[in-house]
Amino acid sequence: MDLKQLEHFVAVAEERHFTRASQRVNVVQSGLSASIRALEEDLGGPLFVRSTRRVALTAAGEVLLEEARRVLAAAREARNAVTQVHGLARGRLSIGAIHGLAPFIDLPASLGRFRAAFSGIDIELTLDGSRTLIDDVREGRMDIAFTQPALPIPDDLGQRMFACEGMVVVCAARHRLAGAHGMRLSDLAGETFADLRPEWSMRRLVDRTFAAAGMHRHIGFEVNDIPMLLDLAAEGLAIAMAPESVAAARMRETRGAPIATATLNEADEPCWELAAVFKGKAGEPATPVARAFLDMLGLPEVPA
Known part of the structure; x- marks a missing residue:
């Protein structure tokens, strides 16, 4: 069992749908299914009851979901602690977002948690349309844009799906x-x-x-x-x-x-579909401050 398998499990558990979960974690559906099967084999039993449209958690899956969320949260906290040691004492985080994120991400609360963890970072927030936000990220005026995915993905941008x-x-x-x-x-x-x-x-x-x-x-x-x-x-x-x-x-x-x-x-x-779009490669933001914010949110990294 590893953190990536737990991320995959939580995505399926929360989406209750393998196709949507695979898009959320940017893994092909066959790879996601293989990851879940390997986790079930490791734990000795099924975690989901599968149907044609949706999936439901078994009793074992319900127990694992609570523990998986706790483990992933602890891993994020550990990464944040190390990030602080490595120098996020000063700087700027510029965030952009489209309207209508509230059911998916509570951005004000997330920014509040980030400010509490990194009090020396200045935070900027702009609401705008998808095209403008992605252009701002590409041109370096913004660290992260929460918007529809950039399709096709430009060579200089990375993204993490979250809905x-x-x-x-x-x-x-x-x-x-x-x-x-x-x-x-x-x-x-x-x-x-x-x-x-x-x-x-x-x-x-x-x-x-x-x-x-x-x-x-x-x-x-x-x-x-x-x-x-x-x-x-x-x-x-x-x-x-x-x-x-x-x-x-x-x-x-x-x-x-x-x-x-x-x-x-x-x-x-x-x-x-919604994604966090940023400067970087293979799902990894180029700047430490952007990495720290996405890690705090728990958005999975996109595999290369």
Whole structure:
């Protein structure tokens, strides 16, 4: 058993989906499956109950998950302690992010923990669009950008995946699609959509999905704010598409009109991917301060 196997195990346990977990840790699915099998053989029994779409933890897996998180957290703390000794007493950490990270990373809390650990580091935070953030990283104005992955990956950039989540259809609770499962994109024909502005990476993902299916959709509302997007859907003015956890967070709120969701079948479902992008090679940031921040977050290194 090694730390990499534990990282792979935690990714599958949290994603409950081998494909998404493999994208999160940037390992081909066959390699991830082999790593999990080797861990199960080492521990003497199955850790997951596998199905066609999702996986569930066995009783042994539930026990291991708590311990694996504790071990990985201890390893990160050890690395942070050594990093401090090696000279992160002064410097600057410049972070960029797109909107809508909250369900995946609590960036303010993470920056607060980093400030507590490295009080001599000045912290800067900028919110912007994906293209601008990646350009800022390439040109050295920013250490890390939390955004959609840079595809194809430029030679001078590295990245670590931290989210790969299916997008759901969001609609009013009274809408005909509310609660539907396994729909095709064609089931959305004739609907009016609310969507983000074209420069948003989430909008581009949805546009590519419909274009690949040879479908045109009518966008009646364009906004620059995810809460507004979901509120328009809640009022029955349009339907929208959003990552599952973003929609789930809105559903838990008590303010405003309620929303409902509908799911697409796996073949049609777009996957909303997020990554930390930085200057560097093979998943390793070029600067110590960027490495220290990503290690604190626990984002796995991308193997060469």
